[in-house]
Amino acid sequence: MTALIQVRDVSKAYPGGMLALNRVSLDIRKGEFVFIVGQSGAGKSTLIKLLYREEVPTEGRVIVAGKDLTRMRRLEVPFLRRRIGVVFQDFRLLADRTVAENVEFALRVTGFNGRDAKKAVAQVLSMVGLRSRHSAYPGELSGGEQQRVAIARSLVRNPDILIADEPTGNLDPDTSMEIFRLIERANRYGTTVVVATHARHIVDAMRKRVIELRRGTVVRDVRRGAYDD
């Protein structure tokens, strides 16, 4: 079976000549849970951005669910993104909408009607344990709760892939562990997970596949790995 995500000889140079990725190749199969680790500036965020086509590689190919993102037309991008949930360190919630509205937003702007959306929102909110907080505004929530909302938003469409770029960068260790347990739960339901992180203790505790980048190249790729070799 071909991998869900195929990265082939990918290099990425940003304007200004900075080579953020240098001939990176990797495969991620459906259902995998993968940590991307490496020092600051190693190219983790760049690799992640290629996967949901926020950036395109300067060289090489990125194939997700059989689609070559380097050849994808602009019009197709929204439909790729609907199959990929993305979560960031800074949550990216809308401050003037409630928890439920933030999650519902992802459905409404992609064409779901109100009633279908409300049902899906209620389900995903109870999955992340925020059902009782559905009318709260992001400003009234703790960082961990806000990240749960962001995760709920990313999962509400039942995406094939969940991508997270330092999802616990702003959270304390215990809260971070809760967030990762939640992500692991989504993974058990079948969602493929790719997480870039600096959270050493979590990577060490969870023992998943670890891909390490150093100055834009893959220097380690191990099953049941740890943060360091």
Next chain:
Amino acid sequence: MRYTLVGYLVSETHKSIWRNRMSSFLSCGTTALALFLLGVAIVISLNLQYIFTDVQSQPEIQAYLKMETTDQEAVSALKACEAMNGVAEVRFVSKEEAFSELREMFQDKAAVLEGIENPLPASIRLTTFRAEDVPGVVEQLKVLPCVEDVIYQEEASRNLAVLGRVSQALSLGGTVIVGLVAITVIGNTTRMTIEARRHEIAIMKLVGATDGFVVGPFVLAGIVLGMFGGLLGAGLSIGLYNYLTTSLGSILPFIPILSLTRDTALNITGILVLTGVAVGTLGSALSLRRHLKV
């Protein structure tokens, strides 16, 4: 399963107009001003057509006689006219005839003339065989002692045409300039909305909203603002015109002024609203191209 784009657009558009109500109001106002001027231009050109048909139905030369002219003087003037070179027909129009013609012209509005002492002078109307003869005849008429004033079609039409064209050009020029300002103001309103919603737009794109969903509310907001501007401009220009015609009509009943029928008013409104929609679409679309790169 699919939520209608329409329902989504309506609620989002409403929100975006309301959140920026000051600049929305400004957009609407400038559009209204531009379209008001366009309305004025349209009304002027309608009146020009009306006046021209009116002028063309008049005899070629009219020599108005001084009020104090006696019958004898009139008869000799008439004789003098008949003797002039190139004159085809000569007809004397008495004060009473002129007044009853006026009454006819006013038809149902003739009531305004009741009780007014006849202000009209007697006149001699002439036609010439050839157009070239008109200036010569006019010169000869002007030196007759009892003739107060001579008007002839060519001059009257020329003056009207010049006046009409100048005022038309002014209002059309105003329409273009204020129209461009309106496009800029609507564009600016759109830009402000885009700035205020950058974060939201980024999330929309992240979760897979198509360009239609991202851009739709902005374009629709522009269209709505342009449409209201058009309605407002139509209301202003038609309202002002009707006010002027009714008040002018009673002060200066001789001036031929077209009164707008319901159909004409509706047509003008239609033109102005459509132009407003075009202005709104253009303003928001140009701004989106520049600031949203979609």
